[in-house]
Amino acid sequence: MDTKMIGSRIAKARKEKNMSQAQLAQLLFISPQAVGKWERGESIPDIITFNRLAEILGVDLNYFSENFQSADNETAVIIPLDINRDLEQTALEVENLSHSPEREMLTNFSGSNLLKSDFAGVIAHKRKFNGSALRGSDFAGADLTGSSFTGSDVREANFDGTNLTDCTLSAIDLTDASFNKTILVRTEFSASGLAGAKFTNTELTDVKLTKTDLRKTIFENCIFNGVDFKYSDLRGISFDGQTFINVKFDKTALNEATFNGATLKNVSFRPTYALTNKYYRAIKTICFDSAMMDKLTYAALKGMGADLSKVTTI
Numbered sequence: 001m002d003t004k005m006i007g008s009r010i011a012k013a014r015k016e017k018n019m020s021q022a023q024l025a026q027l028l029f030i031s032p033q034a035v036g037k038w039e040r041g042e043s044i045p046d047i048i049t050f051n052r053l054a055e056i057l058g059v060d061l062n063y064f065s066e067n068f069q070s071a072d073n074e075t076a077v078i079i080p081l082d083i084n085r086d087l088e089q090t091a092l093e094v095e096n097l098s099h100s101p102e103r104e105m106l107t108n109f110s111g112s113n114l115l116k117s118d119f120a121g122v123i124a125h126k127r128k129f130n131g132s133a134l135r136g137s138d139f140a141g142a143d144l145t146g147s148s149f150t151g152s153d154v155r156e157a158n159f160d161g162t163n164l165t166d167c168t169l170s171a172i173d174l175t176d177a178s179f180n181k182t183i184l185v186r187t188e189f190s191a192s193g194l195a196g197a198k199f200t201n202t203e204l205t206d207v208k209l210t211k212t213d214l215r216k217t218i219f220e221n222c223i224f225n226g227v228d229f230k231y232s233d234l235r236g237i238s239f240d241g242q243t244f245i246n247v248k249f250d251k252t253a254l255n256e257a258t259f260n261g262a263t264l265k266n267v268s269f270r271p272t273y274a275l276t277n278k279y280y281r282a283i284k285t286i287c288f289d290s291a292m293m294d295k296l297t298y299a300a301l302k303g304m305g306a307d308l309s310k311v312t313t314i
Helices: 003-018 021-028 032-039 047-057 086-099 276-283 295-303
Strands: 149-152 168-170 178-180 186-188 199-200 203-205 208-210 216-219 222-227 228-230 243-246 248-250 262-265 268-270
Touching: 003 032, 003 047, 003 262, 021 032, 021 047
Parallel strands: 149 168, 168 186, 178 199, 186 208, 199 216, 203 222, 208 228, 222 243, 228 248, 243 262, 248 268
Antiparallel strands: none
């Protein structure tokens, strides 16, 4: 693999976007020095970063191949994005989306600087918000069905009443984001930061939360139906008073978690490691006081040593 050639192409595509190394680094959540090393041929991105890089620079992955040739021997740009794009023009595009739901627009918001943007109430199916700065943006009441958020800064965003059906939120920062009465159906959260994020009055249906730190995430008055928590950290989390139906806690950390007054039906707790004394001790730290659960869930937890002395079976 010719690292010099790859570095040269990264630099060329970046410059054609009028983007500095620092701006590109910010969108990739890496240091400007790392971008400099790529462009000098001293190192190359990993495969995941290559995908995000292609999206941000608006090029095909083949662009980084030694055999790539465009029709005019220039950069094969798919979608012209300018990191310094006029925010008024962006607002106009959003307004068009909200007023013309029947028209399928080809807007791609990847690699855009959209801090505190107003997307409230828009209809934007299958859009891409990858590698974008979206901190403080308002998506309240929007229909974003099938859209993807990958490698973006979405801190403090408002998703209240938003339709996030079939959406993918991967490797993004959702710190302090709000999800009140949000529609979450087959939504996938993976490897994302959810510290301080708040889910209230929401039903999560067939949602997947994978490799996600949920220790400081707030859940209030939620229903979890068919949800799969996989390889996630839920230590100390409070699920008090909430409902769990057909839920899997698959290889998750649940030390000190509380399910006080919760309802559990057909809930599976799969260990993070073998059934050792350490695992049994961890299970015993989970509090199920005043919870109600079906007999199968009760039996499974009892067999793992959970304290169910104050549990009611249903």
